[in-house]
Amino acid sequence: MSTIVFLGGGRITSAILAGLRLGKSRYRLVVHDRNPDKLRDLKKRYAVAVEPDLNRAVEQADMLIVAVRPSSVRELLGMVGNVNRRSLAVSLAAGIPLRVLSQVTGPHMRWARAMPSPVCRSGRGLTAVAFPRSLPRADRKRVQDFFASFGHVVQIPESKFNAFTVTYSCSHGYHALATLARVGQEAGLDRKTALLASAHALADGIIAWRGGTHPLESLLEEAVTPGGIAATTAAAMDAAGYGRAVRRGVAAGLRRARRNAGK
Numbered sequence: 518m519s520t521i522v523f524l525g526g527g528r529i530t531s532a533i534l535a536g537l538r539l540g541k542s543r544y545r546l547v548v549h550d551r552n553p554d555k556l557r558d559l560k561k562r563y564a565v566a567v568e569p570d571l572n573r574a575v576e577q578a579d580m581l582i583v584a585v586r587p588s589s590v591r592e593l594l595g596m597v598g599n600v601n602r603r604s605l606a607v608s609l610a611a612g613i614p615l616r617v618l619s620q621v622t623g624p625h626m627r628w629a630r631a632m633p634s635p636v637c638r639s640g641r642g643l644t645a646v647a648f649p650r651s652l653p654r655a656d657r658k659r660v661q662d663f664f665a666s667f668g669h670v671v672q673i674p675e676s677k678f679n680a681f682t683v684t685y686s687c688s689h690g691y692h693a694l695a696t697l698a699r700v701g702q703e704a705g706l707d708r709k710t711a712l713l714a715s716a717h718a719l720a721d722g723i724i725a726w727r728g729g730t731h732p733l734e735s736l737l738e739e740a741v742t743p744g745g746i747a748a749t750t751a752a753a754m755d756a757a758g759y760g761r762a763v764r765r766g767v768a769a770g771l772r773r774a775r776r777n778a779g780k
């Protein structure tokens with residue numbers, strides 16, 4: 518049984534562990550974090566092994582998952598001593614390129630990147646992976662199999678990773694839900710009904726589109742009677758700068774991701 522060691526036991530690690538437990542994973546799971554209380558909590562919730570000593574954690578890994586915040590990656594990797602064998606490591610850190618990871622650790626780690634979402638907690642969701650050209654096929658498969666055990670996996674070139682990271686965040690859906698429900702309440706609905714209506718409005722059609730064969734344009738046309746209420750609402754949203762707001766948000770996210778590379 519392969520041992521997967523998480524370095525960092527925060528939000529995304531917790532969500533992945535929940536997804537792995539749902540999928541009845543066949544991995545031995547170990548978590549390292551500098552906060553003993555977080556380790557105790559993860560052990561209790563997900564029945565994982567915990568290892569408070571960084572180097573002992575790294576030594577037992579068949580695959581390392583680096584899940585600390587981008588600003589902590591260099592510090593954490595700088596504390597890893599010489600490992601006996603050449604480890605396969607996957608970084609979840611947004612914005613930090615493979616080239617930087619390899620520079621920090623030197624040749625004793627083979628790197629891949631992955632971008633999961635906390636939605637993997639429910640066994641859904643998607644993880645993007647990116648590999649350096651030099652990574653052997655067997656390593657690629659190990660990384661893909663691991664992330665596929667709690668959701669879908671898509672491989673993309675590393676050059677697209679920041680664009681994917683910014684576009685893919687499940688926060689977009691939550692943000693849209695919170696905004697639409699708030700405005701629905703202002704229009705007269707109680708909070709529960711506003712959330713219900715907004716959740717169905719945003720989720721149902723999109724799930725059906727993803728699982729079906731109809732092009733988005735034809736579904737949009739079907740949902741919007743010319744001159745009707747939905748058409749009037751969408752046109753007013755566009756005129757108020759809906760597209761511009763999304764573009765500005767994505768551009769700001771991209772700038773933030775690029776800054777992470779220098780952290």
Ligand SMILES: NC(=O)c1ccc[n+]([C@@H]2O[C@H](COP(=O)([O-])OP(=O)(O)OC[C@H]3O[C@@H](n4cnc5c(N)ncnc54)[C@H](OP(=O)(O)O)[C@@H]3O)[C@@H](O)[C@H]2O)c1
Pocket residue numbers: 524525526527528529530549550551552555583584585586587589592593609610611632633634635
């Ligand atoms: N959250 C998401 O939705 C998501 C999705 C995809 C990718 N990611 C990526 O995943 C990474 C982790 O994100 P997160 O939201 O899970 O962050 P988080 O909740 O802050 O978890 C990181 C954990 O690592 C610990 N840590 C930091 N430096 C350490 C060190 N030197 N030694 C041991 N433990 C250390 C932190 O402890 P302290 O609290 O003491 O600092 C914290 O418990 C980030 O790089 C992020 O870009 C996150």
